[in-house]
Amino acid sequence: MDSTLLGDEALDAIALLREAPERTCVLSDFDGTLAPIVDDPASSVPLPGAMEVLHRLARRFTSVAVVSGRPAAFLAAALGVGSGASRLGAYGLYGAERVGPDGEVVIDPETEEWAASVTAAADELRDVVPPGVVIERKRTAATVHWRSAPEHELVALDLARGAADRHGLELRTGRMSAELVPAHAMDKGAVVHMLASEARAACFLGDDAGDVPAFRALAELSRTAGTKVVRVAVASRESPPALLGEADVVLDGPKAALAFLERLAAEP
Numbered sequence: 142m143d144s145t146l147l148g149d150e151a152l153d154a155i156a157l158l159r160e161a162p163e164r165t166c167v168l169s170d171f172d173g174t175l176a177p178i179v180d181d182p183a184s185s186v187p188l189p190g191a192m193e194v195l196h197r198l199a200r201r202f203t204s205v206a207v208v209s210g211r212p213a214a215f216l217a218a219a220l221g222v223g224s225g226a227s228r229l230g231a232y233g234l235y236g237a238e239r240v241g242p243d244g245e246v247v248i249d250p251e252t253e254e255w256a257a258s259v260t261a262a263a264d265e266l267r268d269v270v271p272p273g274v275v276i277e278r279k280r281t282a283a284t285v286h287w288r289s290a291p292e293h294e295l296v297a298l299d300l301a302r303g304a305a306d307r308h309g310l311e312l313r314t315g316r317m318s319a320e321l322v323p324a325h326a327m328d329k330g331a332v333v334h335m336l337a338s339e340a341r342a343a344c345f346l347g348d349d350a351g352d353v354p355a356f357r358a359l360a361e362l363s364r365t366a367g368t369k370v371v372r373v374a375v376a377s378r379e380s381p382p383a384l385l386g387e388a389d390v391v392l393d394g395p396k397a398a399l400a401f402l403e404r405l406a407a408e409p
């Protein structure tokens with residue numbers, strides 16, 4: 142563990158979260174938070190040690206889960222969710238899919254109704270996006286990535302917006318990407334609210350615009366239920382201002398996020 146990556150604010154937050162693990166939720170994003178961002182989203186892997194520390198946390202804290210825009214099955218495979226190692230949970234597609242400790246994927250039926258629209262939009266986009274722009278297909282979402290062709294950002298965004306409009310989908314922007322999701326799809330805030338509403342304390346670690354709703358759900362729990370909350374921004378040159386502005390703790394990249402979790406999981 143590299144504690145030099147953690148400042149006083151991070152250490153204070155960890156102390157707060159360690160006061161009562163049996164009533165504390167530890168929730169985190171995946172890409173850009175536990176896994177360094179890579180050009181090809183299919184080849185993304187968590188930092189070495191990230192999976193192990195999540196399982197260690199899940200054996201002590203009341204609820205530990207990864208909440209991501211990725212498919213839940215991808216998260217489960219990347220992090221060993223459902224392997225029997227712990228009760229670590231995975232929430233995919235912003236909560237529309239979930240993998241429990243038994244490894245079974247549960248899909249929100251309302252979201253499932255949008256699968257055909259998403260397929261049609263993704264197929265259309267595949268035919269028209271400029272070279273280097275990648276369409277990542279998920280069951281009920283499709284992501285347009287321009288990390289490998291940043292010069293095509295405006296064109297890609299425009300095409301994504303057009304396809305979303307034509308198929309009644311919502312467009313969510315992220316780090317060098319935009320995602321088409323069902324209208325009124327769940328966001329990470331809904332997942333945080335569901336998991337943390339009974340907790341004494343809760344934290345969420347995230348790096349992107351899609352994590353801001355999670356921060357806001359924590360802020361609301363703090364206001365309405367007195368929950369002790371820690372919003373951790375995992376910063377990069379691409380950090381959206383809202384994420385940094387609403388964070389209690391700002392960490393420098395996934396390695397610092399891993400150090401934060403390792404310190405949190407350390408034996409008393």
Ligand SMILES: [Mg+2]
Pocket residue numbers: 170171172173174347348349
């Ligand atoms: Mg992320």
